[in-house]
Amino acid sequence: MRSPKDFFAPLAVGAPEPLRQIPVPPSRMIHFFDPSNEKMAAKVPDLAKKVDVLLGNLEDAVRADRKEAARNGLVAIAKATDFGKTQLWTRVNSLDSPWVLDDLITLVTEIGDKLDVIMVPKVEGAQDIHYVDRLLAQLEARAGLTKPLLVHAILETASGVVNVEEIAGASPRMQGISLGPADLAASRRMKTTRVGGGHPGYLVRTDPTGEDLNAGRTTYQQDLWHYTVARMVDACAANGILPYYGPFGDIRDVVACEDQFRNAFLLGCVGAWSLHPVQIDIAKKVFSPAPEDVAWARRVIAAMGDGTGAVMIDGKMQDDASVKQCRVVAELADALAADDPELAAAYDAATKEASA
Ligand SMILES: CC(C)(COP(=O)(O)OP(=O)(O)OC[C@H]1O[C@@H](n2cnc3c(N)ncnc32)[C@H](O)[C@@H]1OP(=O)(O)O)[C@@H](O)C(=O)NCCC(=O)NCCSC(=O)C[C@](C)(O)C(=O)O
Numbered sequence: 001m002r003s004p005k006d007f008f009a010p011l012a013v014g015a016p017e018p019l020r021q022i023p024v025p026p027s028r029m030i031h032f033f034d035p036s037n038e039k040m041a042a043k044v045p046d047l048a049k050k051v052d053v054l055l056g057n058l059e060d061a062v063r064a065d066r067k068e069a070a071r072n073g074l075v076a077i078a079k080a081t082d083f084g085k086t087q088l089w090t091r092v093n094s095l096d097s098p099w100v101l102d103d104l105i106t107l108v109t110e111i112g113d114k115l116d117v118i119m120v121p122k123v124e125g126a127q128d129i130h131y132v133d134r135l136l137a138q139l140e141a142r143a144g145l146t147k148p149l150l151v152h153a154i155l156e157t158a159s160g161v162v163n164v165e166e167i168a169g170a171s172p173r174m175q176g177i178s179l180g181p182a183d184l185a186a187s188r189r190m191k192t193t194r195v196g197g198g199h200p201g202y203l204v205r206t207d208p209t210g211e212d213l214n215a216g217r218t219t220y221q222q223d224l225w226h227y228t229v230a231r232m233v234d235a236c237a238a239n240g241i242l243p244y245y246g247p248f249g250d251i252r253d254v255v256a257c258e259d260q261f262r263n264a265f266l267l268g269c270v271g272a273w274s275l276h277p278v279q280i281d282i283a284k285k286v287f288s289p290a291p292e293d294v295a296w297a298r299r300v301i302a303a304m305g306d307g308t309g310a311v312m313i314d315g316k317m318q319d320d321a322s323v324k325q326c327r328v329v330a331e332l333a334d335a336l337a338a339d340d341p342e343l344a345a346a347y348d349a350a351t352k353e354a355s356a
Pocket residue numbers: 031032033034039040041043057060061154156179180181182183184195196246247251274275276277
């Protein structure tokens with residue numbers, strides 16, 4: 001580990017200075033596309049107008065014989081497209097694959113100035129981040145980049161979960177972490193066969209009411225991902241980086257997708273992945289605070305003055321800690337509304353109604 005004194009020193013001569021604060025532009029949805037798929041690629045300029053993050057995926061879901069086409073496709077798309085304020089990310093192949101070295105060399109050299117974040121799959125521990133960190137510094141220096149690339153890890157191995165705190169703090173490049181439920185399930189030898197979401201067999205049952213053990217017993221499906229998401233959120237918050245729920249593979253089930261995303265939002269995640277255009281609006285809705293919550297938060301902040309003491313609002317006690325929660329909601333709402341007049345109007349209308 002580097003000493004705290006040189007944690008923010010560049011890892012190669014001529015590489016840009018690492019950032020001291022991770023930027024937090026909206027990233028409610030990280031929209032995945034395969035740059036080798038012509039139909040998806042054609043949609044990129046339009047998608048760039050409606051998503052917070054576009055991610056050119058080079059890893060799983062891209063066939064082995066399309067890896068080079070995906071890499072070259074991403075270079076061509078990045079050079080040809082004006083992304084406006086939308087961030088461009090990539091997911092490179094895993095560090096044990098034969099493609100990742102060429103992914104990093106080509107992307108940083110060709111489009112390093114257009115990329116914001118490099119997502120690294122199957123991270124096992126801080127050593128994986130250190131490897132990428134040094135390599136990126138060398139490539140940035142050679143390409144003459146002035147802005148450091150940030151790194152996002154996918155939490156999708158049992159070792160990664162065990163080491164999640166050290167991964168989150170492994171480099172000043174660390175921007176965030178996403179849950180990768182499919183690979184994580186395989187790595188843990190879970191007996192699910194899905195990409196994220198729940199499972200009807202994972203449940204609790206109320207006690208028996210009589211002799212018949214089957215009669216009158218309600219079951220409640222439980223969240224398979226609660227432990228991992230909560231642990232990831234703490235690791236990220238403690239290191240000043242951002243947690244995300246990952247993919248929800250049942251594209252048709254927009255209802256359960258919204259539930260899974262909302263659980264993550266309530267636990268502290270800032271966004272989720274959209275794998276299909278239908279999931280973009282779900283993520284936008286869920287990861288933008290609801291207008292009535294924003295109105296309430298603004299009301300509490302106004303009533304609490306300098307933020308100390310205790311007051312009663314609608315029968316509920318508010319104090320220093322509740323106003324801090326309200327600030328989280330209100331500040332997120334303000335940041336999102338700054339670039340979204342429709343959202344700004346919805347927040348202002350709800351605030352007006354609540355104070356009427
Ligand atoms: C699910 C699939 C096969 C259904 O694709 P489809 O063509 O069968 O669906 P469709 O409903 O017929 O598509 C309608 C239209 O939307 C287009 N379209 C469809 N999807 C997209 C998209 N993402 N971006 C842009 N356009 C898209 C599609 O090309 C089509 O265009 P058309 O109207 O011109 O014919 C397709 O949506 C897809 O390949 N999505 C991306 C999958 C992906 O990236 N998977 C990897 C991330 S999850 C993961 O890796 C796990 C993890 C974290 O690692 C771990 O848990 O371990």
